[in-house]
Amino acid sequence: MKFKTIFEPFKIKSVEPISMSTEEERTLSLEEANYNPFQLHSKDVLIDFLTDSGTSAMSSKQWSAIMDGDEAYAGSKSWLKMEEEVKDLTGFEYILPTHQGRAGERILYGYLGGKGKIFISNTHFDTTRANIEFSGAEAIDIPIAESAEPMLSHPFKGNMDTDKLKELLKKHGSKKIGAVILTVTNNSGGGQPVSMKNAIEVSNLCKNLK
Numbered sequence: 001m002k003f004k005t006i007f008e009p010f011k012i013k014s015v016e017p018i019s020m021s022t023e024e025e026r027t028l029s030l031e032e033a034n035y036n037p038f039q040l041h042s043k044d045v046l047i048d049f050l051t052d053s054g055t056s057a058m059s060s061k062q063w064s065a066i067m068d069g070d071e072a073y074a075g076s077k078s079w080l081k082m083e084e085e086v087k088d089l090t091g092f093e094y095i096l097p098t099h100q101g102r103a104g105e106r107i108l109y110g111y112l113g114g115k116g117k118i119f120i121s122n123t124h125f126d127t128t129r130a131n132i133e134f135s136g137a138e139a140i141d142i143p144i145a146e147s148a149e150p151m152l153s154h155p156f157k158g159n160m161d162t163d164k165l166k167e168l169l170k171k172h173g174s175k176k177i178g179a180v181i182l183t184v185t186n187n188s189g190g191g192q193p194v195s196m197k198n199a200i201e202v203s204n205l206c207k208n209l210k
């Protein structure tokens with residue numbers, strides 16, 4: 001008989017208390033923050049949905065790997081292990097680790113960007129757009145029209161509008177376009193999913209660009 005889990009298959013080893021608040025207190029905190037979640041203090045937040053970055057609990061294997069980490073200034077065996085895994089996953093020859101997504105974007109768009117360059121995305125994540133615009137380039141969002149209809153049901157509201165992509169590729173050409181960025185899931189577009197079909201179409205349109 002196939003065992004059907006009715007609870008999470010792990011034990012939770014540590015707990016972090018959260019401060020409980022009333023609806024009135026949360027309403028007041030939001031007013032004081034001018035409805036900008038970046039201005040809220042975490043102590044005033046009961047359940048934090050602002051980001052998924054680094055918010056989950058670590059496994060016992062991850063914690064124990066920290067103790068096994070090689071802190072050598074150069075040639076660390078932990079680095080070699082990570083490099084091998086990332087190469088295997090991405091197929092890229094050169095790997096440059098950064099401590100955060102936004103730091104990686106700063107390096108990448110500093111190199112690909114610059115005045116006169118165009119970047120196209122289903123929706124640029126806030127730090128992606130900031131790094132692109134900081135370089136002097138322009139960031140254009142082309143999500144499918146359905147993404148702007150909150151009450152409409154659609155399985156892949158994070159998709160890129162491939163007709164608009166075709167037009168933009170034709171209009172600007174490969175020299176002007178810094179990159180086409182398909183963010184999966186479409187984080188700033190409400191975390192909506194992107195279909196594999198859409199990813200393949202976007203990839204093919206880019207590969208065929210002269």
Ligand SMILES: Cc1ncc(COP(=O)(O)O)c(C=O)c1O
Pocket residue numbers: 052053099100101102103105125127128183187
């Ligand atoms: C597309 C994209 N870029 C950048 C970031 C920012 O990552 P970090 O918080 O590691 O800087 C995120 C985070 O979700 C992201 O989805």
